[in-house]
Amino acid sequence: MSIVEMCQWLQDTSIGTSIRESTWVFPILEGTHLLGIAASVGTLLVMDLRLAGVLFKREAFSQVTKAVMPISLVGFTIMFVTGILLFWCQAVKAYGSIYFKIKITLLLLAGINALIFELTLRRKSAAWDNDPVPPLRARMAGITGLILWAGVICAGRTMAYNF
Amino acid sequence: MPFHSFFQWCDDTALAVAIRDSRFLFPIIESIHILALAVLLGTVIVVSLRLLGVGLTRSSASEVYGTLSGLRNGALVTMIVTGFMLFSSEAIKCYENPPFWAKMIMLFFAIVFQYTVVRSTTNKPAVSLSRFRATAAACLSLFLWFGVGAAGRAIGFY
Numbered sequence: 001m002s003i004v005e006m007c008q009w010l011q012d013t014s015i016g017t018s019i020r021e022s023t024w025v026f027p028i029l030e031g032t033h034l035l036g037i038a039a040s041v042g043t044l045l046v047m048d049l050r051l052a053g054v055l056f057k058r059e060a061f062s063q064v065t066k067a068v069m070p071i072s073l074v075g076f077t078i079m080f081v082t083g084i085l086l087f088w089c090q091a092v093k094a095y096g097s098i099y100f101k102i103k104i105t106l107l108l109l110a111g112i113n114a115l116i117f118e119l120t121l122r123r124k125s126a127a128w129d130n131d132p133v134p135p136l137r138a139r140m141a142g143i144t145g146l147i148l149w150a151g152v153i154c155a156g157r158t159m160a161y162n163f
Numbered sequence: 164m165p166f167h168s169f170f171q172w173c174d175d176t177a178l179a180v181a182i183r184d185s186r187f188l189f190p191i192i193e194s195i196h197i198l199a200l201a202v203l204l205g206t207v208i209v210v211s212l213r214l215l216g217v218g219l220t221r222s223s224a225s226e227v228y229g230t231l232s233g234l235r236n237g238a239l240v241t242m243i244v245t246g247f248m249l250f251s252s253e254a255i256k257c258y259e260n261p262p263f264w265a266k267m268i269m270l271f272f273a274i275v276f277q278y279t280v281v282r283s284t285t286n287k288p289a290v291s292l293s294r295f296r297a298t299a300a301a302c303l304s305l306f307l308w309f310g311v312g313a314a315g316r317a318i319g320f321y
Contacts, residue, residue, distance in 0.1 A: 027316075027317065027320040030316060030320070031312075031313050031316040031317065034197070034200075034312065034316050035204075035309055035312050035313060035316075037197075037201060038197075038200050038201040038204040038205070038312060039204060039205075039208060041201040041205070042201045042202060042203070042204040042205020042206070042207075042208060043205050043208055043209065044205075045201070045202060045205045045234075046205055046206075046209050046231075055230055055231070055234075056219065056222065056227075056230055058221055058222060059219055059221050059222060060221075063218060063219060063220075063221065064218070064219065066218055067209070067212055067213075067217055067218020067219045068208075068209060068212070068218065071208055071212070150198055153194065153197055153198055153201065154194040154198070157190065157193055157194045157197055158190050158194065160190075161186075161190050
C-alpha cells in the first residue's frame with residue numbers, strides 16, 4: 001500500500017467522510033485550529049523573546065515559562081487534535097500539497113529545536129535563569145523556534161490555495 | 164445603504180484589483196495577517212494571566228502591559244493594514260457576509276475595551292484593584308479578541 005493509498009483509505013473512513021461532508025464540523029475545526037495556533041504560538045513568542053533577552057528581563061526565565069507554558073500546552077494540544085482531524089478528512093489533498101510537506105518539515109524542525117533545548121540548555125538553566133540576557137545558544141534556540149513557527153503558520157495557511 | 168458606496172469604492176481601488184488579479188498576493192497578505200493575530204493574542208493572554216494573578220509576579224500588571232505594548236501595537240497596526248487590504252480585494256463579498264459584520268463590531272469593542280478598561284485596570288495599584296474588576300477585564304478581553312479571530316475565520320466559510 002503506497003502512502004497515497006493510505007491517505008485515500010484514511011479519508012474514506014467514516015470519520016473522514018463525515019467531517020468532509022458536514023456543513024459545520026469542518027469550519028469549526030478550522031477555526032479552533034487557528035485559535036489554538038494563535039494561543040500556543042502567541043504565548044511561545046513571549047517565552048522565546050524572554051529567552052532571546054528581549055522582554056521581561058527582570059523576570060527569571062523559569063518564571064515566564066511557568067506562567068505561560070500551561071496555555072501554550074493547551075493551545076498545542078488543541079492544534080494537534082484539530083490538525084489531525086483536518087488531515088484525516090482531506091489526506092490525499094494534503095499529501096499532494098508541497099506546502100503541507102513544508103509545514104510538516106518545519107514542525108519537525110521546531111520539535112527538534114525544542115527537544116535539544118530541553119535536553120541541553122534547560123538542564124543547566126539554573127546557571128542563567130536570572131540573567132537579563134541568556135547565553136548565546138539559548139538566545140539562538142529562542143529565535144530559531146520563532147522563525148520555524150512563523151514558517152509553520154505561513155505554510156499551513158498557504159495549503160488552502162491550489163497553486 | 165450608507166456603507167455600500169464605500170465598499171464599492173474599496174472594491175474598485177487599484178490595490179484591490181491588484182490583489183484580486185494576483186495568485187500570490189492574497190495568500191501572502193493573509194499569512195502576515197494571521198502571524199500578527201498570533202502575536203496580538205499572545206500579548207492579550209499574557210496580560211490577562213497577570214490580571215488573573217498568574218505568574219510574572221515580579222512585574223506589576225502595568226509593567227507587563229507596558230513591556231508588551233510594542234508587540235501589541237505593532238501587531239494591531241499590521242492586522243489593520245493587512246486586514247484592510249484583504250477586505251478591499253473582496254469588499255462587495257464582505258458587504259453581504261454576516262461574519263464580516265460580526266467581526267467588525269467585535270473588533271470595535273475589542274479595541275475600545277483594550278485601550279480604555281484593560282489599560283486603566285493594569286494601571287491601578289494592586290491594593291486598590293478589586294479582584295472582580297481584574298478578572299472581568301481579563302476574561303472580557305480574551306472573549307472579545309478570540310471572538311474577532313473566530314469571526315474572521317468564519318468570513319471565508321460563509
